[in-house]
Amino acid sequence: MRFSTRLKPCFTLIDLTPLVNVIFLILIFFIVTSDTLPLKSLMIQHPQVSSTEEAKLSQLIVIMDKDQVIYVGSRKEIVDLFSLKDALQRHMSAWKEAHHGVTPIVALSIDRRLDYETFLRVFTEVVKIAPKVRLAFRTSQNTPQEGAEGW
Numbered sequence: 001m002r003f004s005t006r007l008k009p010c011f012t013l014i015d016l017t018p019l020v021n022v023i024f025l026i027l028i029f030f031i032v033t034s035d036t037l038p039l040k041s042l043m044i045q046h047p048q049v050s051s052t053e054e055a056k057l058s059q060l061i062v063i064m065d066k067d068q069v070i071y072v073g074s075r076k077e078i079v080d081l082f083s084l085k086d087a088l089q090r091h092m093s094a095w096k097e098a099h100h101g102v103t104p105i106v107a108l109s110i111d112r113r114l115d116y117e118t119f120l121r122v123f124t125e126v127v128k129i130a131p132k133v134r135l136a137f138r139t140s141q142n143t144p145q146e147g148a149e150g151w
Contacts (some may be wrong), residue, residue, distance in 0.1 A: 044110075045111055064109050073091045106126055
């Protein structure tokens, strides 16, 4: 049983396998070398406080989002509550070495959707290590601020 077709056979097919391999290698390269979570992509909702005081610069940032993920430092190292103390000590000692023994101020930014118990656990761990802590909040001008120094 032979079927007849009017199509001519084409022997110049392009093999796309190497192209797909190269695309996957480039994709893997960009995933590995990129910064996974830029600070602007963290959707943290700060509590609102009526204040006209301008934001003060802080050196060391500790952020906890609504999913209870803790980010430490400018590179946003992800840690859990049990390793927060060690990570904070590492970052503070690195800061002291880089800035001739100056103790950094820790800016604590916790999402307002978290319960008070979780906030208190993180706050207690940070206060044990850092002599100066600033809490981030939102003013009536809708700009993130920092306050409550020296807890």
